[in-house]
Amino acid sequence: MSEVKTSRTHRDKAEAAAEKPAALGQDVDLDSYVASAEEPAYQADPSGLPAPAKEQMLGAGVMLDDLSQRSGTYIQMDNTPVHSSVREEGVEVMPVSQALAKYDWMADYWWQAVAVDADKYTANVELGQHDGYFIRALPGQKTVFPVQACLYMSQARLQQNVHNIVIAEEGSELHIITGCTTGSGNDPGLHLGVSEFYIKKGAKVTFTMIHSWNPEVAVRPRTAAVVEEDGLFLSNYVLMKPVHSLQMYPSARCVGERATVRYNSILVAPEGSSLDVGARATLEAKGARTEIISRAITTGGSIIARGYIEGSAPEVKGHLECRGLILEGGGTIHAIPELKGNLAGIDLSHEAAVGKIAEEEVEYLMSRGLSRTEATATIVRGFIRVDIEGLPPTLGAELERAIEASEKELM
Secondary structure, eight states, X not given: OOOOOOOXXXXXXXXXXXXXXXXXXXXXXXXXXXXXXXXXXXXXXXXXXXXXXXXXXXXXXXXXXXXXXXXXXXXXXXXXXXXXXXOSTTEEEEEHHHHHHXXXXXXXXXXXXXXXXXXXXXXXXXHTOOBOEEEEEOTTOBOSSOEEEEXXXXXXXXXXXXXXXXXXXXXXXEEEEEEEEXXXXXXXXXXXXXXXXXXXTTOXXXXXXXXXXXXXEEEEEEEEEEEOTTOEEEEEEEEOSOOSEEEEOXXXXXOSTTOEEEEEEEEEEETTOEEEEOOEEEEOXXXXXXXXXXXXXXXXXXXXXXXXXXXXXXXOEEEEEEEEEEOTTOOEEEEEEEEEEOSTTOEEEEEEEEEOOOHHHHHHHHHTTOOHHXXXXXXXXXXXXXXXXXXXXXXXHHHHHHHHHHHHHHO
16 A cells, blocks of 8 residues: 655644544544555556446546546545556646655645644544645646546445645646545445645636545545635535535635635535535635635435635635525525625625525426426526536536436436
């Protein structure tokens, strides 16, 4: 098993925080899971992976039989990288352990956006570190196709520890689609994932994450981004399949003038799923912008939809929007929008709404010849369609395909 060697300081902090409870969400007993697993063989050609695994990955937007529309590919099964490759110049994709060995300057990024001692989950990623992906766009390089990465869990009761680093150098453009999924069945598992994004001056990163877990998996991502002058970070998150519990609160710091961050989330919670999901953005430089948009649907599960924007520089602008829909079967949605302004001249706003499908909308569509089920499906389909500005056509098509595949199960 490949282990990442990091500084003594990081390990000291992690050891001190190992028992620190999570600030948000359901607590998870880490001792209920195992961190070791059989190491699968490396695959120079990822199409040679087992067919059932490839099918699960495809459901999360990761295509392995045809890489012609991918700039790069990274596959990790359990805690072992099994493939990494690039097809486009100016892009680096490799296990993070290789990047740490290759570049001395990785110390400038490792645990700089996410605190190693934030809670027991971040601490455990450091103490039980195995690997993750390193993706980098070189200065001025603009990718045509997205880089794809898959974090796949196959062993029952596994604790998957992942630490990812993404760097978009000055003036570059990088598009990433990450699919996280498990083998077939309903085996328990725990995914702990730390992801750190660094968007340099004038760079652009679009990051689309599709989760396709199972009803017994607990998921605890810890993600943060640092965006410099005229940089753009566009993050899209889709979860339309059952999961036991999910708690994530990604954060972004706009530290350069006119830095922009947008978060878009589509969440579905069937009975038995507990989701605590949000996004946080701090606008720390003149003219910085952020938008946090979420669409939440429950068919029996519970959803907490959080959002936090803080403005502390002149001419910054931010907007929060959370809309929740409770379908038949019940469930709960709790929207928690927060705004904090620290000086005059800022523009922060929010809107939140939770309710059910309006009967008059259903009746109108039925009057046009649709059945009640068809009318309801049409309304739900429109509800979860979020217009994502700036998404490249290839990535937009992948996102649309993933949503359409899940809509059938939802309805």
